[in-house]
Amino acid sequence: MAQVGQTLSFAASLYRQRLSVAWVGYARNDPMALLQLRPGRDDPYRIYERIRLEGPLVPTRLGNWVTTSHTVCDLVLRDRRFGVRPAGATVGDTPTDEVDLSFLDMNPPDHTRLRRLAQPAFSPKQMAGYRPQIEATVDELLDQAGSSFDLVSGLAAPLPIAVITNLLGIPEADAENFARYGTVIGGALDGVQSLSHAARLQKADAELGALFTELFALRRRSRPTTSFLGWWRRKVSRFGRRRCCRCAFCCWSRGSRRRSI
Structure with a gap:
């Protein structure tokens, strides 16, 4: 029964996430959401260009930010105040957390320890x-x-x-x-x-x-x-x-x- 409950919880989380992306993409025309949908698979370069024209740092309706600027990306990757997960986020926040893919999904100090190894x-x-x-x-x-x-x-x-x-x-x-x-x-x-x-x-x-x-x-x-x-x-x-x-x-x-x- 516990396994069934976990499966149902995972399914609900997964499809809730997909529905949210579809709504934001198709109904609100968000470019980052569209990249995860069929328009992004059919022609991602048109969407990239749209994001590029909006500026070096653009908020999305998914609640995050996107940039096409190499300079901005370099600054973020080198700044220790940034991490892969939002501050306070824990494992289990997203459906893919059910599988340990790699330490690319970890924030310091876990990422630092494994990276050093x-x-x-x-x-x-x-x-x-x-x-x-x-x-x-x-x-x-x-x-x-x-x-x-x-x-x-x-x-x-x-x-x-x-x-x-x-x-x-x-x-x-x-x-x-x-x-x-x-x-x-x-x-x-x-x-x-x-x-x-x-x-x-x-x-x-x-x-x-x-x-x-x-x-x-x-x-x-x-x-x-x-x-x-x-x-x-x-x-x-x-x-x-x-x-x-x-x-x-x-x-x-x-x-x-x-x-x-």
Whole structure:
């Protein structure tokens, strides 16, 4: 009964949120709401231009503010007075809080603690060390694509997940499932769209957690590895925690769409 109650509560919150966005978008012509609806999917650039013409910082009918100014974005991202969540907001305020997507959804000090743990793996020196492996992955995808191919489906789309799979040391047998988990979880950053979407998200989240649990156990039994996953396991062990490296995966694969780590 408790599970049924949680499901009903989640459904009510989800559809109340979607109804609110639809009303503000279609009835009140709010550009940020429209970006989440069909007009935004059909032609987002027209809406971007509309927002740009309204000024560097524009209030929306959703209760937040939007800017198209790089200068304003840079100031906000660097100002410690700003966070991902409004001051006083707690986990559970939105439907997507039901699933722990990444520490991009956290305010300091939790975000700071986890960012400090992951940051060394993304240092300039460490990133430079990834270059040969990334170049090899690009060459492999281009060889598979042949002389004529679609740039997005043949290279741009599979490249990030192929690089992440290699750097994390995901076995080839699990690579296809790993890509599927990433697609489902990454899609939730645009919002949970339905109960079936939520079910797929929760299932992918659980299966991804089981995959990393198995891989961590495998790394403990095997010799040290230079993969990112091996590095992360050693860092987690050092700090006495078992924090799933989904956080780092989520930040890397979606950082361009959210504030960066």
